Amino acid sequence: MSELLRVEGLKKYFKTPKGQLHAVDGVSFSIEKGKTLGVVGESGCGKSTLGRCIIHLLDTTDGKIFFEGKDITNIRKEDLKESRKDMQMIFQDPFSSINPRMTVKSIIMEPMVIHNMYGGDKAKQEEKVLEIMDTVGLARRLADSYPHELDGGRRQRIGIARALALEPKFIVCDEPVSALDVSIQAQILNLMQDLQEERGLTYIFITHDMSVVKHISDDICVMYLGTLVEKCPADKLFEKQFHPYTEALLSAIPVAKVGARRERILLKGEITSPINPEPGCRFAPRCLRAKPECFRKQPELKELEPEHFVACHLY
Amino acid sequence: MENILEIKDLTIQYRADNRIVEAVNQLNLTLGKGESLGLVGETGAGKTTTALGIMGLIPDPPGIVTGGEIIFEGEDLLKQNKKRMRSIRGKKISMIFQDPMTSLNPVMTVGSQIAESIRIHERCSKAEAATKATEMLELVGIPGERYGEYPHQFSGGMKQRVVIAIALSCNPELLLADEPTTALDVTIQAQVLDLIVKLKKEKQTSMILITHDLGIVAEVCDKVAIMYAGEIVEYGSLEQIYNHTCHPYTKGLFGSIPDLDSHVKRLSPIPGLMPDPADLPAGCSFCPRCTCACERCESENPQMIEVETGHFVKCFQIGKEEEHV
Ligand SMILES: Nc1ncnc2c1ncn2[C@@H]1O[C@H](COP(=O)(O)OP(=O)(O)OP(=O)(O)O)[C@@H](O)[C@H]1O
Ligand SMILES: Nc1ncnc2c1ncn2[C@@H]1O[C@H](COP(=O)(O)OP(=O)(O)OP(=O)(O)O)[C@@H](O)[C@H]1O
Ligand code: SF4
Ligand SMILES: [Mg+2]
Ligand SMILES: [Mg+2]
Numbered sequence: 045m046s047e048l049l050r051v052e053g054l055k056k057y058f059k060t061p062k063g064q065l066h067a068v069d070g071v072s073f074s075i076e077k078g079k080t081l082g083v084v085g086e087s088g089c090g091k092s093t094l095g096r097c098i099i100h101l102l103d104t105t106d107g108k109i110f111f112e113g114k115d116i117t118n119i120r121k122e123d124l125k126e127s128r129k130d131m132q133m134i135f136q137d138p139f140s141s142i143n144p145r146m147t148v149k150s151i152i153m154e155p156m157v158i159h160n161m162y163g164g165d166k167a168k169q170e171e172k173v174l175e176i177m178d179t180v181g182l183a184r185r186l187a188d189s190y191p192h193e194l195d196g197g198r199r200q201r202i203g204i205a206r207a208l209a210l211e212p213k214f215i216v217c218d219e220p221v222s223a224l225d226v227s228i229q230a231q232i233l234n235l236m237q238d239l240q241e242e243r244g245l246t247y248i249f250i251t252h253d254m255s256v257v258k259h260i261s262d263d264i265c266v267m268y269l270g271t272l273v274e275k276c277p278a279d280k281l282f283e284k285q286f287h288p289y290t291e292a293l294l295s296a297i298p299v300a301k302v303g304a305r306r307e308r309i310l311l312k313g314e315i316t317s318p319i320n321p322e323p324g325c326r327f328a329p330r331c332l333r334a335k336p337e338c339f340r341k342q343p344e345l346k347e348l349e350p351e352h353f354v355a356c357h358l359y
Numbered sequence: 360m361e362n363i364l365e366i367k368d369l370t371i372q373y374r375a376d377n378r379i380v381e382a383v384n385q386l387n388l389t390l391g392k393g394e395s396l397g398l399v400g401e402t403g404a405g406k407t408t409t410a411l412g413i414m415g416l417i418p419d420p421p422g423i424v425t426g427g428e429i430i431f432e433g434e435d436l437l438k439q440n441k442k443r444m445r446s447i448r449g450k451k452i453s454m455i456f457q458d459p460m461t462s463l464n465p466v467m468t469v470g471s472q473i474a475e476s477i478r479i480h481e482r483c484s485k486a487e488a489a490t491k492a493t494e495m496l497e498l499v500g501i502p503g504e505r506y507g508e509y510p511h512q513f514s515g516g517m518k519q520r521v522v523i524a525i526a527l528s529c530n531p532e533l534l535l536a537d538e539p540t541t542a543l544d545v546t547i548q549a550q551v552l553d554l555i556v557k558l559k560k561e562k563q564t565s566m567i568l569i570t571h572d573l574g575i576v577a578e579v580c581d582k583v584a585i586m587y588a589g590e591i592v593e594y595g596s597l598e599q600i601y602n603h604t605c606h607p608y609t610k611g612l613f614g615s616i617p618d619l620d621s622h623v624k625r626l627s628p629i630p631g632l633m634p635d636p637a638d639l640p641a642g643c644s645f646c647p648r649c650t651c652a653c654e655r656c657e658s659e660n661p662q663m664i665e666v667e668t669g670h671f672v673k674c675f676q677i678g679k680e681e682e683h684v
Binding site: 086087223225226231234252259282292293296298299311319 | 515
């Protein structure tokens with residue numbers, strides 16, 4: 045097994061009228077080639093920002109990103125184009141990421157044109173587009189349709205097809221199935237797994253659906269307000285959670301059975317603002333088990349059990 | 360129970376370059392006062408179109424309501440003029456849109472957008488509205504100090520929460536929530552759902568909740584309608600739909616959910632895709648994907664039948680099974 049991506053102490057701050065907003069604040073992890081890392085966490089905790097930094101859609105404030113062993117954090121503009129080919133993103137919002145005036149064919153072809161793939165040979169590019177459409181299950185007759193004429197499931201397939209156009213090694217999937225009904229969702233997840241097996245693709249998979257993340261991931265990262273609070277193999281997380289936020293998160297999963305509602309851990313207390321955050325654990329003001337120490341010092345990520353990392357002063 | 364909403368034979372089409380998209384086909388639905396109905400179905404089944412129809416907001420062109428009635432508190436919404444509809448939308452019915460950016464103004468701070476909507480509904484000073492708006496923000500889990508930020512500075516789920524705050528601050532009698540929590544993590548989602556349930560208890564708010572999360576439906580809804588290709592194919596109480604599932608499509612939906620308690624290598628979705636709504640099949644619209652289909656399903660469109668009190672199913676095979684038993 046070889047490591048494909050490693051992130052060390054990644055930080056991304058945004059300037060706001062009230063001060064620095066710590067969107068991602070010191071996140072470290074690595075992913076092996078051909079594996080899927082699931083990322084879950086409260087909405088607004090920095091998942092999309094993390095993904096955007098990794099593929100260089102955003103500059104990072106601090107920290108390092110290694111891809112195939114190479115430090116690509118401050119990669120030069122001319123090399124960036126080359127590395128973009130290897131790293132793609134499927135966006136959270138398929139509607140906003142797709143230009144409504146482009147046909148399905150031109151949407152999928154655009155990255156090939158930008159990167160001058162196949163020596164700029166138009167016919168070859170078109171042929172490739174049709175092949176990719178087959179791969180993702182889009183009928184070739186839809187090549188000249190516009191995205192607004194298609195339903196959500198087909199539109200999401202366009203997003204996947206576009207991400208595949210450059211034959212990347214690594215894809216950040218930002219909630220690729222959230223807008224879809226469960227049956228189409230299952231089709232897309234199967235498709236993504238097949239592609240992974242055939243091409244050895246590596247994924248970061250961001251989602252709010254806990255059963256989806258369990259199904260698709262090898263490892264799962266739980267984030268809270270810009271920090272990584274727990275990381276371990278997918279199955280393990282559902283058996284045993286250490287971090288109080290993870291506990292609350294898993295207790296809130298709605299179950300598709302009548303009267304199956306579980307005892308929920310309700311989070312109360314003030315929500316820490318990501319703007320100039322106080323020292324200490326970000327979760328402390330809402331944590332039911334917080335100690336005085338939690339308000340003073342930010343906990344470090346520790347390996348509590350083999351492959352099970354937790355950042356919490358309780359352990 | 361008194362009905363707050365009755366939809367009869369609602370038919371809505373989109374007409375674009377000599378294609379007619381039959382988005383909603385002779386849809387019938389009733390909603391009792393204080394009731395919450397879960398509307399579940401395939402992407403493109405016409406759920407949003409139905410909700411927009413109730414709001415009187417079908418984009419025209421290309422959309423046209425070609426038939427039916429939408430009776431809300433005794434009056435047919437389809438017969439009201441624009442001005443009356445605007446007032447109904449402002450005061451009695453509010454909708455949480457699937458795409459938050461359709462209802463947010465990109466050049467106005469999120470706080471003032473909530474405050475503005477509060478001021479439309481109740482008499483209060485600007486300062487009072489601002490205080491209330493800050494409370495609403497915190498209620499959906501966003502620190503009050505972010506009042507002065509603009510939508511583009513918020514994450515997808517945070518924008519969604521602002522939209523929810525706006526809709527709830529209106530105290531509507533009927534709330535149409537289109538995928539309100541899809542962009543939210545499960546803890547915030549639980550808070551928002553609790554808020555909605557509280558509203559329902561205290562204010563007798565009726566609700567149509569559009570979602571594909573069958574877990575959420577199980578937690579907040581009394582009734583469930585399953586929609587496929589512009590029609591309701593199964594309708595009943597939560598208990599009936601979940602425990603006596605009848606329609607092959609509904610069964611397929613339940614079968615597609617990844618199970619938290621067991622591990623499977625591959626999921627088992629319903630094979631195939633929904634038919635093109637501009638080219639619906641002659642018989643049952645689910646027929647091409649159905650594992651129980653027979654010849655009759657191919658040529659004839661089944662009628663709704665009541666399999667038990669209040670449980671309706673639109674499928675030929677259902678009556679049959681019972682004959683065999
Ligand atoms: N361009 C920006 N300017 C200022 N703040 C931003 C910007 N983009 C994101 N943020 C802030 O950074 C934080 C993290 O946002 P991000 O979009 O990464 O969250 P997320 O975890 O993807 O949330 P969601 O689950 O809702 O998509 C949020 O507080 C957000 O308001
Ligand atoms: N403005 C439009 N012009 C043309 N066709 C449209 C328009 N809006 C929707 N449609 C079509 O009408 C059908 C129903 O769409 P609708 O948005 O109501 O589905 P939905 O059930 O809400 O789906 P989703 O779960 O993806 O939100 C789809 O086939 C869609 O492509
Ligand atoms: S009517 Fe026929 S095709 Fe339609 S769902 Fe029932 S069995 Fe399947
Ligand atoms: Mg995001
Ligand atoms: Mg919709």
